[in-house]
Amino acid sequence: MNFASDNWAGATPEVMAALGRANDGFAPAYGNDALTQRVTARFAALFEREVEVWFTATGTASNSLGLAALSRPGGLVLCSSEAHITTDEWGATEFQSGGMKLIALPQVAGKLQPQDVVDALGRYPAAGRFGTPVALSLTNATELGTVYRPADIAALTAPARAAGLAVHLDGARFGNAVVATGASPADLTWRSGVDLMSFGGTKNGCWAAEAIVVFAPDRMRDLAARRQRAGQTFSKARFVAAQFEAYLDDGNWLRWARHANAMAERLRAGLRASNRARLGWESEANEVFAVLPGTSVAAIRAAGGSLHEWPADSLPVGQRPEAGETLVRLVTSWASSADEVGRLLSML
Template sequence: MNFSSDNWAGASQPVMDALTRHNHGSAPAYGADPLTDRITQRFRDIFETDVSVLFTATGTAANALSMAACARPGGLVLASETAHLHCDEWGSAEFYTHGMKILPLATTAGRIAPDAVAEALAKYREGSRFGVPAALSLTQATECGTVYSPGEVAALTARARENGLVCHMDGARFANALVHLGATPAELTWKAGIDVLSFGATKNGCWCAEAMVVFNPQSLPHLAIHRARAGHLFSKSRFVAAQFDGYFEGDHWLDLARSANGAAARLAEGIGQGGRARVAWPVQANEVFAVLTQAQIAKLRGEGAKFYEWSREGCEDDEHVVRLVASFETTAEEVDRFVALL
């Protein structure tokens, strides 16, 4: 019963098969190989527009380097108060941008309200000694397992773009958000005002495959240089491309996300039955945030369940919000055993 993180899951068999399939012969290095070209075209087909695609090893690198490419002296990055960029990346964005500050915005169930962006833009104008907003970063799906609709993304980016901000999306769980919404990748990104997407695949069945997908190269003109200087230009780029080859083939990436989302929905339904516990926020991707008592937490862990305690927001004295993450490998048997123990 491992609900700690989708990062704990392995790679899917089609992804591993693709790595083996492309592990023969020689190929040009540093992204000049035919497979990387083919996968770049596959990204263009998926997003229905011309994009540049730069592979990285981690989502943290994709986020931080995207910020570095749009950095300005005294710049501010508007992000949610729970964003991975703000809470979990060891100051990497601040480091790679040479000192831009992350300005955390209040959220409801992980989502930033358009008014919060407007208030920040009004407060920190040109000439402010604290800094000037340079970028807006949205997390899709959010760190609370909720998603932004295309309309909500567009409403947030419209205010930012009017003020000259670059609009970034942290898509570590992009596929999970996509299948929940039933939207197209284009509708959720560049058609809604996103300039650059950190496209995550590692959490959803790849071994080590992340990419910066750039829709508006004018807003990040030196991104490729930032990537190379930071040590994230793969010499054997074809092996990242190979993972994406297996990932995209036959819409495998969407099937993986549907499986994880389905396991999370089954888990949330079981938790809510019979009043044994409650779910803190809507379950819209592959994460469930459940309010459990300390006794329930101790019993579940004693039986081998793995998960993280998250917060005490909205809790009684003996309660805690815990995060339960389903992956493409999560089985119905794991979910049902957890619910039975609860």
């Protein structure tokens, strides 16, 4: 019963086979190989326009280097208070950008609200002494398992772009968002006002495949140099490209995300029906948040199950765990099984 993180799952057989094929013979280094060029063209087809694609090893590298390429002295990045860039990345954006500040805004189940973006822009005017807003960062699917639809994104990006900000999207679980919304990758990104994104594959079946996908290269400053200085320029780039090729082939990335989302919905349905647990909030992607009795958490762990306890301040005050209860996060993956879900639910 592995529900701690989709990072705990291995790579899919298709990705591992692609890595083996890429290991045959010699190929030019630093992205000059035919496979990398082919995959770059695949990204352009996926997003229905020309894009720049910059491979990295991790989502943190993609987020921090992409945002750093937008940096200016005193720059401010607006983001959700639950954003991975502000809660989990150890100040990577601040470090890579040379000191930009992250401004955490209120969120509802992980999602920013347009009025909060407008209010923040009012608090930090371009000529203010505290700093100048340069970017808005969104996450889809969000860190709390919810998703933005194209209209949601457009409503957030409109005031940001009107104020001259660039828009960044953390797409660590982008496949899960595409499946959950039914929207196209283009509609969830540049058509809704996104300028660049971190396109993640690692959480959804790759071994280590992440990329910065740029829709508005005119906004970026020295991304190639920043990636090189951060040690994120792969000499054998074909091994990242091989993973992405297998990821995108035959819609694999959406099939794997669809399975992860379906396993999460099984969990949600079982939790809704349980008299021993309740959902913290309704999510749509592959992260489920539930309030469980502490005895159930202990029993699941004693049976070899893995899950993470989650800060209760993610919930409104009146909905927080009572004495003897715990808010937990349960994450499904391409490798999750219906049997695992059933075993966990049976313990409730």
